[in-house]
Amino acid sequence: MAEGLGTVIWLVLVIGGSVGFPVTSWALGRWYQGRLMTALAANEKNHGTILQSDRFHSTTATMDNMSATSATLLHVSICVGPSIGQMFFMWFKGLVGGRLQSYDAVLDFGRREVLLRLKQQADSLGCTSMQNIRLETSVVSFAKNSNESRRSSVEFLAFATGIRQ
Numbered sequence: 001m002a003e004g005l006g007t008v009i010w011l012v013l014v015i016g017g018s019v020g021f022p023v024t025s026w027a028l029g030r031w032y033q034g035r036l037m038t039a040l041a042a043n044e045k046n047h048g049t050i051l052q053s054d055r056f057h058s059t060t061a062t063m064d065n066m067s068a069t070s071a072t073l074l075h076v077s078i079c080v081g082p083s084i085g086q087m088f089f090m091w092f093k094g095l096v097g098g099r100l101q102s103y104d105a106v107l108d109f110g111r112r113e114v115l116l117r118l119k120q121q122a123d124s125l126g127c128t129s130m131q132n133i134r135l136e137t138s139v140v141s142f143a144k145n146s147n148e149s150r151r152s153s154v155e156f157l158a159f160a161t162g163i164r165q
Contacts, residue, residue, distance in 0.1 A: 021084075021085075022084065022085045022088035022089070023085065024085065025083050025084045025085030025086075025088070026083065026085025026086055026088070026089055026102075027085070028083065028085070029082065029083025029084075029085050029086050029102075030086075030102075032083075033105055033106075033109065036109060037105075037109060040109065040112055040113055040116065043116060044112065044116055047116065047119055047120065047123075067165065068163045068164060068165055069164050069165060070164045071161055071162060071163055071164070072125060072127065072161075072162045072164070073159070073160075073161065073162070074118055074121050074122055074125070074127070074130060074158075074159065074160045074161070074162045075118075075157070075158065075159050075160075076114050076117040076118045076121055076157070076158045077114075077155060077156065077157050077158075078110060078113055078114050078117065078155070078156050079140060079153050079154070079155045079156075080106055080109060080110045080113070080153065080154055080156070081106065081152055081153035081154065082102055082103060082106050082152065086102040086103075086106075087152060089102060090102055090103055106154065107137070107154065110137070110154055110156040111135060111137075111156060113156075114135065114156040114157070114158040115133075115135075115158060117158070118130070118133070118158045118160055121162075122160070122162045125162055125164075126164055127162030127163055127164055128163060128164060128165045129162075129163045129165075130160040130161065130162055130163070131160065131161045131163060132159075132160060132161050133158065133159070133160040134158065134159045134160070135156065135157070135158050136156070136157040136158075136159075137154060137155070137156055137157075138154070138155050138157075139152060139153075139154055139155075140152075140153045140154065140155050
């Protein structure tokens with residue numbers, strides 16, 4: 001009887017540990033991302049709308065309504081990645097198919113953060129507007145069928161021309 005109980009306890013610990021770690025990591029990752037997104041939203045509010053004004057984007061090839069004393073290249077780069085638990089659930093979701101919502105949250109955060117930092121860089125350099133904003137997204141490391149690395153991170157590069165008037 002004691003031997004059977006020991007086996008059951010051992011099985012519960014093994015299964016609970018193998019499932020508990022990714023679930024705990026996922027929950028902590030979502031909590032931390034929630035804190036980051038809340039801070040980002042507050043920071044965006046403090047700096048105003050980034051791309052909602054004509055000062056910060058153009059859709060024409062020439063700008064006739066604005067004179068500039070000087071221009072500078074603005075560039076910002078950040079690298080973000082999901083937690084281990086999110087990677088586990090993305091792997092599992094990849095087996096059954098469907099949209100990877102955890103990865104969408106990482107991408108949304110990265111895009112918003114890099115645009116905010118670009119705006120902050122423009123403000124610090126005395127630029128009154130940004131033109132021709134470009135966003136580049138690239139996966140830095142993702143070894144799908146390799147035992148070397150199962151971590152994924154995404155690099156966001158933002159470029160713009162800063163105009164000083």
